[in-house]
Amino acid sequence: MTGPGEGVLRVVVERDRCQGYANCLDAAPDVFDLDDHDVAVTGADRYPAARRDELERAVDRCPARALRLQEITGCPPA
Amino acid sequence: MDPNRLGELIDTEGGVISREVFVDEDLFRIELEQLFARAWLFVGHESQVPEPGDFVTSRLGTESVLLTRDSEGELHVLLNSCRHRGMKVCRYDEGNTLSFTCPYHGWSYSTDGALVSVAGELLGVPHFRPGYGGRLDRSAWGLVPVARLANHHGLVFATWDHDAAPFDEYVGDFHWWLDNLASSASGELGAITAVRGVQKWRIRANWKFVAENFLGDNYHGPPSHASVDAVGIGPGGTGAETRHGAAPGQRRSVASTSFVRLGHGATGSVRYFMGYPAFEEPELTEYFGRAFEARTARFEAEGRPVGAMGPATLFPSMSFHAGPFPRALLVAHPISPWETEVWRWYLVDADAPPEVANWLRRYYLRYSGPAGLVEQDDMENWDYATEASRGTIARRHPYNYQLGLGMTQPSTLRGAVESDYFMTEENARNFYRRWHEFVRGDAWSALMAET
Numbered sequence: 001m002t003g004p005g006e007g008v009l010r011v012v013v014e015r016d017r018c019q020g021y022a023n024c025l026d027a028a029p030d031v032f033d034l035d036d037h038d039v040a041v042t043g044a045d046r047y048p049a050a051r052r053d054e055l056e057r058a059v060d061r062c063p064a065r066a067l068r069l070q071e072i073t074g075c076p077p078a
Numbered sequence: 079m080d081p082n083r084l085g086e087l088i089d090t091e092g093g094v095i096s097r098e099v100f101v102d103e104d105l106f107r108i109e110l111e112q113l114f115a116r117a118w119l120f121v122g123h124e125s126q127v128p129e130p131g132d133f134v135t136s137r138l139g140t141e142s143v144l145l146t147r148d149s150e151g152e153l154h155v156l157l158n159s160c161r162h163r164g165m166k167v168c169r170y171d172e173g174n175t176l177s178f179t180c181p182y183h184g185w186s187y188s189t190d191g192a193l194v195s196v197a198g199e200l201l202g203v204p205h206f207r208p209g210y211g212g213r214l215d216r217s218a219w220g221l222v223p224v225a226r227l228a229n230h231h232g233l234v235f236a237t238w239d240h241d242a243a244p245f246d247e248y249v250g251d252f253h254w255w256l257d258n259l260a261s262s263a264s265g266e267l268g269a270i271t272a273v274r275g276v277q278k279w280r281i282r283a284n285w286k287f288v289a290e291n292f293l294g295d296n297y298h299g300p301p302s303h304a305s306v307d308a309v310g311i312g313p314g315g316t317g318a319e320t321r322h323g324a325a326p327g328q329r330r331s332v333a334s335t336s337f338v339r340l341g342h343g344a345t346g347s348v349r350y351f352m353g354y355p356a357f358e359e360p361e362l363t364e365y366f367g368r369a370f371e372a373r374t375a376r377f378e379a380e381g382r383p384v385g386a387m388g389p390a391t392l393f394p395s396m397s398f399h400a401g402p403f404p405r406a407l408l409v410a411h412p413i414s415p416w417e418t419e420v421w422r423w424y425l426v427d428a429d430a431p432p433e434v435a436n437w438l439r440r441y442y443l444r445y446s447g448p449a450g451l452v453e454q455d456d457m458e459n460w461d462y463a464t465e466a467s468r469g470t471i472a473r474r475h476p477y478n479y480q481l482g483l484g485m486t487q488p489s490t491l492r493g494a495v496e497s498d499y500f501m502t503e504e505n506a507r508n509f510y511r512r513w514h515e516f517v518r519g520d521a522w523s524a525l526m527a528e529t
Contacts, residue, residue: 019204021186022207038205063179063201
């Protein structure tokens with residue numbers, strides 16, 4: 001069971017696919033950044049369900065198909 | 079070749095045309111700039127891209143283009159060349175995708191309305207932040223779209239020229255032939271589908287010999303196609319009078335129709351209809367018999383003329399049989415003055431039963447196309463005519479285009495004449511008149527004056 005404020009969505013970055021297009025940064029600048037290797041990383045491990053549309057938009061905009069949304073269900077780690 | 083000397087090469091009044099028109103390299107380059115970059119050209123049939131995301135690669139002039147259907151169902155024609163370094167963004171004949179990613183450096187373009195505001199817009203470039211400093215203006219570097227697109231009852235045409243006359247004006251009253259090409263055997267506009275797979279093959283001939291063949295050259299029929307007539311290649315086999323399938327007693331074509339200013343040409347007229355062929359197979363005879371009855375009633379009700387069957391050529395390089403039988407079209411794409419890539423589409427009624435569609439497909443394959451027995455005769459002529467035009471001595475001696483000179487009468491169609499005799503080169507003379515106007519650079523206002 002997720003607690004309040006802990007979120008239900010994780011953005012998974014396939015690092016080998018990422019080509020540094022940075023479209024995800026444009027779509028959700030407070031979620032994504034590019035690391036020193038110009039590969040996408042997310043600021044947090046999980047995001048609230050309320051941001052689903054915004055995150056799906058970012059995932060769709062990746063020309064390299066390097067992003068996917070993961071539903072997090074079940075108990076959070078102790 | 080000085081373009082101002084073009085007038086010396088084309089004498090449509092006297093019916094004499096220089097061989098240089100077919101083989102000169104400077105003229106060919108001018109053709110690409112002044113004709114193929116400006117005229118309306120055929121791209122494909124909308125049945126080739128039925129669903130959002132569907133695409134086929136096509137060709138305009140010498141260049142590869144993508145005919146796509148975007149996420150909202152709209153058609154687009156985009157130059158198949160990455161704006162970065164030119165590589166083809168798509169190397170497949172057909173498929174379904176809303177994004178095209180260039181295999182060279184990864185620039186990615188989209189036809190998804192949810193992601194971009196213009197179809198073909200540059201969606202993303204790799205290493206946008208560190209490499210471009212985030213400064214590249216992606217909206218300015220999308221795939222090059224055609225200037226105008228026209229969908230004539232399922233037949234898709236395009237032009238690169240923003241100043242081009244609207245398609246309907248470009249076509250004029252020749253539309254009766256295009257309408258029939260776009261119609262089913264029963265005459266229903268748009269109720270056809272392209273047989274999947276476009277034949278593409280190269281011939282060592284100038285594209286204009288191909289266009290000329292279909293725009294009204296009845297003259298070549300009896301000698302060139304004598305052998306296929308003898309073996310009964312037509313639907314009636316050896317029992318029929320001709321390979322066109324005319325039943326005994328049916329009139330052959332009379333008069334040809336030439337659009338004097340617009341350059342389009344057709345064998346036959348809007349009044350002449352051959353009737354349906356005598357098929358050897360009863361199910362074909364039954365199918366077409368019913369279709370033709372429906373066609374006759376529909377055309378009478380809609381005020382459409384009974385004829386306009388073709389063969390015919392829409393200026394400059396799209397030729398076709400407008401059906402009801404046969405119904406097929408080709409585009410003669412220029413490669414060089416002496417090489418052409420021909421593309422052929424075969425069209426069947428959208429709701430034709432499988433046995434009819436399959437019979438037609440096999441018939442078309444044995445008649446037309448790279449292995450077609452009738453097309454072989456024509457290709458042999460075109461290849462040798464092109465080779466002969468290149469000869470040092472031969473090219474000094476112009477071609478004779480005097481058949482039917484001064485033997486026309488006005489047609490009821492706007493801007494058209496009909497030949498007194500069914501064999502004529504009037505259509506060819508007017509084709510080259512129009513060719514001359516384009517190639518010497520006449521502006522559209524002049525091209526469309528008095529049409």
